[in-house]
Amino acid sequence: MNEKKNYILRAMLDTGLIREGQAIVVGFSGGPDSLTLLTGLHLLSEERGLGLRLVAVHVNHMIRGAAADEDQRRAEEMCREMGIRCRSYVRDCPGYAAEHGMTEEEAGRQIRYGLFLETARELEKETGRRPSIAVAHNADDQSETVLFRIIRGTGVRGLSAMAPSRDIEGYDLIRPLLAVSRKDIESYIGEQGLEPCVDKTNFQDEYSRNHLRLMVIPDIEKNMNPGFRENLRRLADNARDDEDLLAAMAMEAFEKMRLADRETADLEETCEGAESREIQIDARQFADCHRALQSRICRGIFQLLAIEEGFSRNIMGEIASVAASPNPSAELDLPGGCTVRRRYDRLIFSGASERNGIGARGEVSVSVVASPDDVPSPEKGQIIAAFDLEALKKKYPDPLSALEIRNRRPGDFIDIGTGRKKIQDMLVDMKVPREYRDQVRMAAIGSEVLWILPDERMTSGPLSRKGRFSGAYKAEPGQASVVLALVLMRVMCFTEDVSN
Known part of the structure; x- marks a missing residue:
């Protein structure tokens, strides 16, 4: 029974x-x-x-x-x-x-x-x-x-x-x-x-x-x-066994071929902390690897450079050609403004040179007002994001100094109201075209994103209108709390006034 x-x-x-x-x-x-x-x-x-x-x-x-x-x-x-x-x-x-x-x-x-x-x-x-x-x-x-x-x-x-x-x-x-x-x-x-x-x-x-x-x-x-x-x-079980083995082999091969860069010998610190954002590997060792290992090594590097969505078999082939090229200074542009270049026996992957630049699609001003009720109504061509400054100070001692308007970085996340979500996953969910994901700007403190700014190049979806606000630090009308107000100005293509 x-x-x-x-x-x-x-x-x-x-x-x-x-x-x-x-x-x-x-x-x-x-x-x-x-x-x-x-x-x-x-x-x-x-x-x-x-x-x-x-x-x-x-x-x-x-x-x-x-x-x-x-x-x-x-x-x-x-x-x-x-x-x-x-x-x-x-x-x-x-x-x-x-x-x-x-x-x-x-x-x-x-x-x-x-x-x-x-x-x-x-x-x-x-x-x-x-x-x-x-x-x-x-x-x-x-x-x-x-x-x-x-x-x-x-x-x-x-x-x-x-x-x-x-x-x-x-x-x-x-x-x-x-x-x-x-x-x-x-x-x-x-x-x-x-x-x-x-x-x-x-x-x-x-x-x-x-x-x-x-x-x-x-x-x-x-x-x-x-x-x-x-x-x-x-088929799934067999593929998982093969993938586990290949991933382990790729990691072992990468550890042997990676080279210390000028800032640090640690791969993750090189990607996330050093201003150069360079990952350097031995070009000859990479060229001698089986294509299956080359692919996984490059995918891992793309992930650390926050351009994993741009990885493809065609790009993988072009990177392998750079590594094996008789030209000791061959170069290739990668997605998101990144590059890979040969420097004799080194293969150098570099993050976008202007990765943290504000860009020219509107300016963001920062101000502090006494309460949510004092946040001004947005004028035509403006979008205002308002956050509870006192709540921010409980987590960040000096949020005004730490606030940045920048492009995404590895490890970035946003509170969606039901928990954290990686910015990479959020941009995919928001249907942001792959070629634009590294160019989308955001207001962030450390790795926490408060506002993914709207972008006029998007023809549909929330990113074309008001962007995406964090689900934390909301400044609700009637609260007796000081408010951090971010005003995005001179975005001429927006047709509706939206406030947080």
């Missing part, structure tokens, strides 16, 4: 991701997958004596109206029946998507993971232990991910699809059901007499992933290969 239950529990334990006494934040929609995950963890805790500390997180995305409200009620009820604490959130996903120029699917994921992290931080304070974050991706999700990436175009790293675990802002994101098929989950749900919530949009052939799930994969299994899903998963 408990055949599927034992199978599910064994599969979860076999991952090695579940440990005795572990604190776990569980993403819980109430659907079949997440219900299997949560009840499985509960059974491991109670019946198998692992003593897990579980907190479920349910997010009502306000997309399906009354149905979403009912799912929230049911999810909370199921948690009560198991004696598991449930944190429910209601978030305006359609509004967030419209505000930030992204799809509702992208917005929902961003909101969910922000709330997972927020709950994890709170649980860490309670327990004194760093919790894991568990999500319910299953084996069929893995197959769909592989096929989706093949269709869109990918390399070995992309073929490896979802890893059983990965780091997310210092917390382990784990997928205990990644080896369990959807069919086995459905059998477990029936065997245990569970009544999950059912999201009817999962059965609508309106989204690309749903089309693969409902139409493409079943058709291939019926007419070509009944083991197609398993073959896709095996």
